[in-house]
Amino acid sequence: MASTLFRNIQTVPLLLYPSAFFRRKNGALYCTIKSSSSSVTQTQTATQEKQQDPQIKVSTQTQTKTADKLIKDYEAIIGIETHVQLSTLTKAFCGCPYNYGAKPNTSICPVCMGLPGALPVLNSKVIEFAVKLGLALNCKLSLNSKFDRKQYFYPDLPKGYQISQFDIPIATNGYVDLDLPMEFGGGHRRFGITRVHMEEDAGKLLHSGNGIGIAVDLNRAGVPLLEIVSEPDMRNGIEAAEYAAEIQRVVRYLGISNGNMQEGSLRCDVNVSIRPIGQSEFGTKVEIKNLNSFSSVNRAIDFEISRQVLLHSQGQGSSIVQETRLWEEGSQKTITMRKKEGLSDYRYFPEPDLPEVIVKKEYVDSIQNSLPELPEMKRRRYESMGLSMQDVLFLANDINVAEFFDATIAKGADVKLATNWIMGDIAAYMKNEKVSINDIKLKPQELAELIASIKGGTISGKIGKEILFELISKGGTVKGLIEEKNLVQIVDPAEIEKMVDKVLSENPKQLEQFRAGKTKIQGFFAGQVMKISKDSAGGIFMRTLFRTAETNYIPS
Amino acid sequence: MKSKHSTHIMGPSYKFTLLFIFKQGFHKIHRNRKEMGSRAVLLLVGPSPPKQNILLLLNYKKVSSAPSIRRRFTTKATADGSSLEPPDVARLAETARISLTPQQVEAFGPKIRQVIDWFGQIQAVDLDSVEPSIRAGTEGDDLRHDNPETFENREAIIVSVPNYEDPYIKVPKVLNKE
Numbered sequence: 001m002a003s004t005l006f007r008n009i010q011t012v013p014l015l016l017y018p019s020a021f022f023r024r025k026n027g028a029l030y031c032t033i034k035s036s037s038s039s040v041t042q043t044q045t046a047t048q049e050k051q052q053d054p055q056i057k058v059s060t061q062t063q064t065k066t067a068d069k070l071i072k073d074y075e076a077i078i079g080i081e082t083h084v085q086l087s088t089l090t091k092a093f094c095g096c097p098y099n100y101g102a103k104p105n106t107s108i109c110p111v112c113m114g115l116p117g118a119l120p121v122l123n124s125k126v127i128e129f130a131v132k133l134g135l136a137l138n139c140k141l142s143l144n145s146k147f148d149r150k151q152y153f154y155p156d157l158p159k160g161y162q163i164s165q166f167d168i169p170i171a172t173n174g175y176v177d178l179d180l181p182m183e184f185g186g187g188h189r190r191f192g193i194t195r196v197h198m199e200e201d202a203g204k205l206l207h208s209g210n211g212i213g214i215a216v217d218l219n220r221a222g223v224p225l226l227e228i229v230s231e232p233d234m235r236n237g238i239e240a241a242e243y244a245a246e247i248q249r250v251v252r253y254l255g256i257s258n259g260n261m262q263e264g265s266l267r268c269d270v271n272v273s274i275r276p277i278g279q280s281e282f283g284t285k286v287e288i289k290n291l292n293s294f295s296s297v298n299r300a301i302d303f304e305i306s307r308q309v310l311l312h313s314q315g316q317g318s319s320i321v322q323e324t325r326l327w328e329e330g331s332q333k334t335i336t337m338r339k340k341e342g343l344s345d346y347r348y349f350p351e352p353d354l355p356e357v358i359v360k361k362e363y364v365d366s367i368q369n370s371l372p373e374l375p376e377m378k379r380r381r382y383e384s385m386g387l388s389m390q391d392v393l394f395l396a397n398d399i400n401v402a403e404f405f406d407a408t409i410a411k412g413a414d415v416k417l418a419t420n421w422i423m424g425d426i427a428a429y430m431k432n433e434k435v436s437i438n439d440i441k442l443k444p445q446e447l448a449e450l451i452a453s454i455k456g457g458t459i460s461g462k463i464g465k466e467i468l469f470e471l472i473s474k475g476g477t478v479k480g481l482i483e484e485k486n487l488v489q490i491v492d493p494a495e496i497e498k499m500v501d502k503v504l505s506e507n508p509k510q511l512e513q514f515r516a517g518k519t520k521i522q523g524f525f526a527g528q529v530m531k532i533s534k535d536s537a538g539g540i541f542m543r544t545l546f547r548t549a550e551t552n553y554i555p556s
Numbered sequence: 557m558k559s560k561h562s563t564h565i566m567g568p569s570y571k572f573t574l575l576f577i578f579k580q581g582f583h584k585i586h587r588n589r590k591e592m593g594s595r596a597v598l599l600l601v602g603p604s605p606p607k608q609n610i611l612l613l614l615n616y617k618k619v620s621s622a623p624s625i626r627r628r629f630t631t632k633a634t635a636d637g638s639s640l641e642p643p644d645v646a647r648l649a650e651t652a653r654i655s656l657t658p659q660q661v662e663a664f665g666p667k668i669r670q671v672i673d674w675f676g677q678i679q680a681v682d683l684d685s686v687e688p689s690i691r692a693g694t695e696g697d698d699l700r701h702d703n704p705e706t707f708e709n710r711e712a713i714i715v716s717v718p719n720y721e722d723p724y725i726k727v728p729k730v731l732n733k734e
Contacts, residue, residue, distance in 0.1 A: 088702050095705030104723040105714065109707030124699040145689050155727040160681055168690060206724070215724035345651060355698050356691035 022371075027490060044483065070313050077282055077306045078240050079232035082247050083225050084257045085201060085265040086129050092200045092224035093120030093354075098305045100263050104204075104217035112222035119353050122147075126224045127170075129256040130198050131367050133226055135172025136374055138251050143359050145170045147198070147351035155216050156202035164227075166348040169197035170357065177376045178246040182390050184238050191243050192231030193466045196235045198357075201225050226256075232271070232282075236305070237298035244268050245294050246427050253399050255451030261293055268297055274308045283308070285323045288334055299440050300327040302447040304334050378402055394427075411448035414455065421447060424463060429472050441475030442468070449478040458482065496529070503528040643668045 090097055096110035110118035134141050148166035174193035180186055203221040207213050228247060234240040248259040248266055259266045268291050273283040280300050290305060291297045308320050325334040373381070375396050382392040395405050403424065408418045426447075430437060450471070454464045459482060503525055504511055514521045593732045645664045656664065707713075719726040 090700075090702050094707075095700070095703060096707065097704035105725060106710070107706075107725070108710060108713060110713070113713055115713070121698065121700045123702050144690055151651075180714070207729075213726045213728055214720075215721070216725060216727055347651065350691060356689070432610040514652050 034522035070309050074233055074309050077232045077273050077275050078234035079271045080230045081269045084251050086224040087257050088125045088224055090125055091222035092126050098223050102219055107219045126198055130170045130226055132254050134196050135368050136254055137174040137176055139171035139174030141171050142168055145357045147354045148208040150348055150352050155323045156205050156290055163351055164199035165197035169195040171196040176246055178242055180242055192232040194229040194231050196226055196228050199225050237301035240301050241294040241298035244297050253372055253374055272304045284320045284322055288327055290326045296327055336365040385415050394423055404437050407444035408447045411445050413451045417451045422527045440472045442471040446471050446478050453478055499529050
């Protein structure tokens with residue numbers, strides 16, 4: 001303990017761990033930022049991380065204040081390049097199938113291996129997906145664009161060049177809207193999209209531990225990517241991470257990519273620079289790679305901002321150099337990967353083996369008309385339905401959850417009740433069992449039926465919950481289960497009265513106490529009635545009748 | 557004023573023409589990495605910084621809207637087509653990752669220049685009646701359906717890999733020069 005405390009105090013003068021400055025902000029994760037559809041309550045993580053040792057917390061807060069003070073004088077400029085791997089069946093320019101996790105070097109052919117004489121032919125899906133994304137990001141589409149060669153020599157690229165788009169990308173000049181999570185004060189943001197272009201992925205390199213050589217897997221070489229370049233509109237880690245999360249939502253809503261960061265289907269490289277507030281020129285830009293999750297995007301950026309601010313404030317601004325840094329998850333730091341010496345010379349020129357990419361206006365229009373409801377539209381619609389922003393962000397975060405919710409309310413379910421069931425018991429089940437909403441056996445129609453049955457008084461809320469778990473794990477219908485288990489709420493006064501009489505006569509001791517004026521024991525009788533009725537006694541009716549029955553037994 | 561314009565527009569469109577030619581007839585040769593000569597020519601196009609390529613397009617469009625001016629320039633380009641700077645052969649060799657002796661560097665310079673001048677003749681072609689295009693002579697629509705097709709002779713590819721240790725292709729550890 002003592003050493004931990006000591007280290008934290010030491011960081012103030014030595015400033016070795018600028019990341020500590022942000023601990024307070026980093027502690028909480030935001031609810032909309034999730035990689036898997038099943039994750040539910042990030043708030044738990046937040047609480048856990050906040051429950052630090054009180055002594056450490058004191059010193060952290062002092063540091064945070066110092067950092068906040070420093071950071072207040074600076075502005076961070078953040079831009080993001082996102083690579084989205086498209087979920088086409090085949091590669092961009094050849095018919096090789098692509099399956100993540102397949103045996104290395106099995107899905108290869110002369111085209112993606114760059115063998116002499118082989119010619120690329122573009123996969124029509126790549127254009128379709130690019131147009132979809134371009135429209136979803138409110139971009140201007142280039143009806144005529146082309147491919148270019150980007151030359152570089154590296155073993156992950158058998159041809160010696162990457163087929164990409166250089167000066168005429170398929171989409172330019174768009175924007176994306178998003179809502180920041182409530183934990184971070186909420187708020188709506190619009191971030192500019194500079195461009196979206198089509199290109200091919202490179203192979204995978206595995207650097208062996210012995211340092212002798214590199215193992216190459218070319219299955220991924222030639223797989224289609226869309227690169228999305230943002231405007232430098234983000235100002236902190238949260239905004240950047242939320243931007244990336246929104247891109248993930250958009251590509252998943254569009255069904256053009258699984259957006260999985262762990263598998264590398266969604267990769268973010270961020271550019272961070274800082275400048276004193278009031279200065280118009282940008283500072284030196286540093287690129288950060290190796291960001292495998294949204295929270296690492298957030299933490300890496302905040303670390304990098306504080307690192308740069310610190311250097312700047314110590315008069316060492318010149319030691320911020322244009323370079324690529326790697327985010328190290330273990331140490332929560334960015335480290336130098338390589339310094340950039342001037343701009344790379346990729347010697348771009350138009351790809352001679354591929355024709356111009358021509359997209360007809362009618363084609364664009366037909367795609368525009370078939371676009372699904374996108375995350376931003378969904379959020380605005382949910383908001384207009386009267387849901388809180390917390391609910392809205394939760395429901396719209398995962399396309400499958402949103403579709404489940406939409407289907408439930410389409411069956412006439414009460415909006416708020418449906419939300420509560422999904423965000424409560426259903427979400428908890430998905431989290432515990434680590435399944436997505438598509439894996440559970442409960443169907444939206446049955447959830448709607450369940451809600452209606454409770455609302456209409458056929459079953460009690462308690463029974464509703466029991467049925468729910470049965471529906472989730474085993475399936476079936478609400479009606480079927482109610483009948484099968486004889487769970488219909490008893491609302492017939494005569495029947496309830498019979499039960500009340502039975503309970504009273506079977507428990508003479510308690511009745512005696514009750515008569516003696518111990519009215520609290522009424523709850524015991526109610527419980528007994530529920531027990532013999534197997535929870536199906538209509539609560540309201542029962543209480544009324546119980547009271548009537550009481551009077552018969554209580555000596556006036 | 558006139559000369560200022562001519563250098564501004566002529567340079568890039570000159571390069572564009574080169575690319576055009578390449579695409580039309582030489583891409584097969586180019587794909588063969590052993591064909592050093594064609595590669596060198598190709599690289600000569602390359603070293604222009606990316607920005608210039610954007611200019612190329614903009615200028616090309618601009619020019620096409622004023623055909624009469626353009627013709628004047630293209631004629632001029634033929635006249636002093638050799639006003640380009642001499643190629644930096646050593647640098648070209650480095651970007652292509654090929655080693656040249658100083659003698660070779662000296663010998664290649666004029667040869668590359670000759671090839672470029674030869675291509676330069678195309679500047680004389682009258683393009684006034686030709687619609688400007690970002691790519692030449694294609695209708696597009698040369699697309700493929702997203703139907704998987706496994707290449708049958710994978711073994712032959714693997715066999716030709718110099719160092720293959722199942723299931724990986726092994727290469728020496730390299731430092732990224734870029």
